[in-house]
Amino acid sequence: STTGLSPLIHEAQLMLLSDLAHSFLMAFALITPVMMIITRSVFVGGLVMLPNVLPVAIVFGSMGWLGIRMDIAGVLAASIALGIAVDDTLHFVSWYAHAKKMGKNSQDAIFSSYQRCALAMLETTLIACSAMLPFLFADFIPTRRFAMLMMLMLTWAIVGDLLLLPALLCCYDRWRSRAVIAPRFDENRVSELEVAPVPAKAAIPRQKPRRRQ
Numbered sequence: 001s002t003t004g005l006s007p008l009i010h011e012a013q014l015m016l017l018s019d020l021a022h023s024f025l026m027a028f029a030l031i032t033p034v035m036m037i038i039t040r041s042v043f044v045g046g047l048v049m050l051p052n053v054l055p056v057a058i059v060f061g062s063m064g065w066l067g068i069r070m071d072i073a074g075v076l077a078a079s080i081a082l083g084i085a086v087d088d089t090l091h092f093v094s095w096y097a098h099a100k101k102m103g104k105n106s107q108d109a110i111f112s113s114y115q116r117c118a119l120a121m122l123e124t125t126l127i128a129c130s131a132m133l134p135f136l137f138a139d140f141i142p143t144r145r146f147a148m149l150m151m152l153m154l155t156w157a158i159v160g161d162l163l164l165l166p167a168l169l170c171c172y173d174r175w176r177s178r179a180v181i182a183p184r185f186d187e188n189r190v191s192e193l194e195v196a197p198v199p200a201k202a203a204i205p206r207q208k209p210r211r212r213q
Contacts, residue, residue, distance in 0.1 A: 023075060023078065023079045024056065024078045024079055024082065026079075027079040027082050027083065028049070028053070028082065031049070031052075031082065031083070031086050032045060032046060032049055033045070035048055035049060035086070035089075035090070035093075038090065038093070038094070039093060039097070043172075044172065047168055047169075047172060048089055048093055048165060048168070048169075049086075049089075050160075050164065050168065051085070051089060051157070051160030051161050051164045051165045051168070052082055052085045052086050052089055052157065052160070053082075054156060054157075054159075054160040054164060055081055055085060055152070055153040055154070055155075055156035055157045055160065056078050056081065056082065056153065058156050059149060059152050059153050059156065060074070060078070071141075071142055071145060072142050073142040073143070073144075073145035073146035073149060074145070074149060076146060077146055077149035077150050077153060078153075080150065081149075081150060081153035081154060081157065084128060084154060084157065085153070085154070085157035085160070085161065087124075088117075088121045088124065088125070088157065088158065088161045089161055089165060091117045091120070091121065092113050092117055092118075092121070092161055092162075092165055092166075093165075093169075095112065095113040095116040095117050096109050096110065096112075096113045096166075096169055099112040099113060100173075106169065106170045106173040106174065107170070110166045110169065110170060113166070114162075114166075118162060121158060121161060121162065122158065125154050125155070125157070125158040128150075128154050129150075129151045129154055129155065132147040132148075132150050132151050133147070133151075134147075135147035136148060
């Protein structure tokens with residue numbers, strides 16, 4: 001068997017990546033059905049989860065591209081950031097659905113959702129990031145990295161909720177409206193349709209005027 005510090009670090013990295021995958025997939029598997037139930041659509045529920053996956057994909061993709069090793073801080077930050085980001089998504093989708101029920105179109109519903117919850121979402125992200133600021137100066141390196149990763153993921157999460165999510169909802173409504181309004185005819189059957197002839201009105205005979213005697 002191989003011994004030494006390098007094999008030990010390699011095994012630890014593999015375990016951390018495995019734990020990261022399991023914890024993130026578990027959180028995603030638990031949150032996605034809830035979003036599907038709230039939106040009452042399997043497709044829309046999966047669609048609104050894309051802005052929540054965006055922060056994790058960007059941050060961990062950048063870490064892999066820069067060659068930064070994974071540690072316990074990254075394993076914890078991914079699932080926690082996903083749970084916090086879903087809260088903002090839920091508020092935006094709820095106000096959007098409420099505006100649609102009031103008869104507004106997609107653009108007006110998005111603008112109404114911005115007015116209702118955009119400021120609250122920004123304040124929530126600012127408060128959460130401010131709470132992580134003291135941990136950036138911690139002596140324990142995993143704590144410092146955890147705070148940094150949380151701040152980056154929360155920043156990308158609010159960007160996804162305020163920019164990507166409205167675009168996805170607007171595109172979905174346009175696609176749905178076109179699919180409903182656009183008629184679907186079968187060209188082979190259209191030629192077979194026959195229009196029944198309109199019966200002509202019967203001519204009414206004119207009576208000759210009687211001569212006065």
